[in-house]
Amino acid sequence: MNICVIGAGYVGLITSLCFAKQGNRVICVDKDIEKVDKLNKGIPTIFEENLEELLNECLTSKTIFFTKDIHQTIRDSDVIFIAVGTPEMDNWDVDISQVTEVINQISYSINDYKIIVNKSTVPVGTQKYVKELLIRNGVSKDKFDIVSNPEFLREGKAIYDFLNGDRIVIGYDSEKAKMVMEKLYSTFNTKVVFTQPEAAELIKYASNAFLATKISFINEIANLCNKVGANIETVAYAIGLDKRISPEFLKAGIGYGGSCFPKDTKALVKIGEKNECDFKIVNSAIKVNEEQRLLPVKVLLDKYKSLKGKVITILGLTFKAGTNDIRESPSLFIIEELLKQGTIIKAYDSEASPEIKQIFPNIIYCHSLYDSLIDSHCAVICTDWEEFSTIDLSMLKKKMKNPMIIDGRNLLDLEEVKKNNLQYYSVGRGNWI
Ligand code: NAD
Numbered sequence: 001m002n003i004c005v006i007g008a009g010y011v012g013l014i015t016s017l018c019f020a021k022q023g024n025r026v027i028c029v030d031k032d033i034e035k036v037d038k039l040n041k042g043i044p045t046i047f048e049e050n051l052e053e054l055l056n057e058c059l060t061s062k063t064i065f066f067t068k069d070i071h072q073t074i075r076d077s078d079v080i081f082i083a084v085g086t087p088e089m090d091n092w093d094v095d096i097s098q099v100t101e102v103i104n105q106i107s108y109s110i111n112d113y114k115i116i117v118n119k120s121t122v123p124v125g126t127q128k129y130v131k132e133l134l135i136r137n138g139v140s141k142d143k144f145d146i147v148s149n150p151e152f153l154r155e156g157k158a159i160y161d162f163l164n165g166d167r168i169v170i171g172y173d174s175e176k177a178k179m180v181m182e183k184l185y186s187t188f189n190t191k192v193v194f195t196q197p198e199a200a201e202l203i204k205y206a207s208n209a210f211l212a213t214k215i216s217f218i219n220e221i222a223n224l225c226n227k228v229g230a231n232i233e234t235v236a237y238a239i240g241l242d243k244r245i246s247p248e249f250l251k252a253g254i255g256y257g258g259s260c261f262p263k264d265t266k267a268l269v270k271i272g273e274k275n276e277c278d279f280k281i282v283n284s285a286i287k288v289n290e291e292q293r294l295l296p297v298k299v300l301l302d303k304y305k306s307l308k309g310k311v312i313t314i315l316g317l318t319f320k321a322g323t324n325d326i327r328e329s330p331s332l333f334i335i336e337e338l339l340k341q342g343t344i345i346k347a348y349d350s351e352a353s354p355e356i357k358q359i360f361p362n363i364i365y366c367h368s369l370y371d372s373l374i375d376s377h378c379a380v381i382c383t384d385w386e387e388f389s390t391i392d393l394s395m396l397k398k399k400m401k402n403p404m405i406i407d408g409r410n411l412l413d414l415e416e417v418k419k420n421n422l423q424y425y426s427v428g429r430g431n432w433i
Pocket of ligand 1: 007
């Protein structure tokens with residue numbers, strides 16, 4: 001099939017490469033010419049497991065091409081995937097202006113029948129809006145069908161997830177489009193759920209809100225564990241043995257981040273509001289997360305009273321391991337608050353996107369883990385990078401001014417911590433500060 005994917009970000013790039021790997025001819029369009037040039041040269045624009053190999057494999061087999069020319073690409077394609085950003089607005093609404101822009105471009109370029117598939121996460125009702133917009137733009141009804149096909153990949157495991165997802169969701173209102181989508185995904189060994197467009201759009205938000213709620217729930221239990229002397233790992237393990245609960249997403253820490261959970265939970269609350277449904281549970285999950293990500297600041301203030309002039313090391317800037325994505329990362333909120341308190345921040349992350357330097361130009365970026373610890377009053381582990389779990393604690397002790405660790409991801413071995421006599425705060429595994 002001739003496929004075009006509009007947007008070469010985390011979702012668009014992975015979608016393009018995975019469809020190319022399945023034997024389709026894919027053209028991926030992005031308006032960022034620098035991204036397009038790099039990708040055509042086989043240089044990955046994001047940090048993602050197995051990405052470089054797959055990109056080069058697809059370029060060599062000529063099943064993928066990157067371009068800025070949206071007009072010709074639309075004309076040459078049978079199926080058009082939209083994978084542009086849908087960021088959060090200040091009032092928690094979803095900004096779908098990038099989707100609107102793409103639909104206007106399609107309206108201008110469309111020459112014959114196309115299936116337009118929306119992969120971006122969009123509010124319930126967007127499929128209907130897109131259809132009306134195309135018609136308003138003068139595109140005849142028989143020239144297109146719209147499909148909603150939300151994406152569930154996890155950054156860090158994006159290629160694996162795309163090819164081996166738990167489910168593929170297709171919202172459709174035309175048998176012709178359904179058949180094409182069925183064929184397109186026929187090489188995947190994944191359960192496909194065909195449904196109405198509104199249900200498909202809602203499934204994405206409901207899934208993310210449920211997972212976010214699970215995280216906030218276990219974090220509240222972890223906070224209690226620290227007070228009563230229980231170990232969250234044992235508690236979570238035993239809870240997770242119940243098949244109705246499942247062991248996944250029961251890892252306590254300093255909260256979720258990333259480009260999806262924070263914005264999608266808020267979007268669901270907003271969609272609820274517009275439909276007179278008050279999402280009390282999701283609202284609470286959001287509030288718990290906003291407090292949880294600032295837990296290290298609270299611990300530091302309890303310990304030091306004033307943080308002015310204290311050197312704090314931030315270990316990990318990305319919102320989780322395996323990605324360079326810093327969007328909504330808990331570390332950003334921690335750094336922002338610590339700067340307000342007058343601390344000196346030293347930060348280390350071997351993969352974080354360079355955009356971080358634009359957000360915080362005045363912190364010290366270190367090139368090695370142990371350099372970042374020199375003269376530090378406390379190290380805060382914010383990301384679950386493996387490098388941090390294998391840190392040499394005796395070396396850490398020598399480098400730091402005050403050997404204190406706030407382990408926001410519960411990475412360190414408790415026996416090792418005790419052996420090295422460190423001041424240590426974990427999320428539900430004990431507090432020796
Ligand atoms: P992103 O910001 O990484 O990528 C979007 C890309 O679209 C950018 O490269 C941008 O330059 C390009 N773009 C925007 N307008 C364009 C236009 N008119 N023409 C050509 N290119 C254009 O975003 P992302 O993280 O890939 O997310 C995309 C969508 O997928 C969002 O709705 C998001 O909520 C959803 N989603 C993301 C993830 C994830 O883990 N990142 C997972 C599932 C779903």
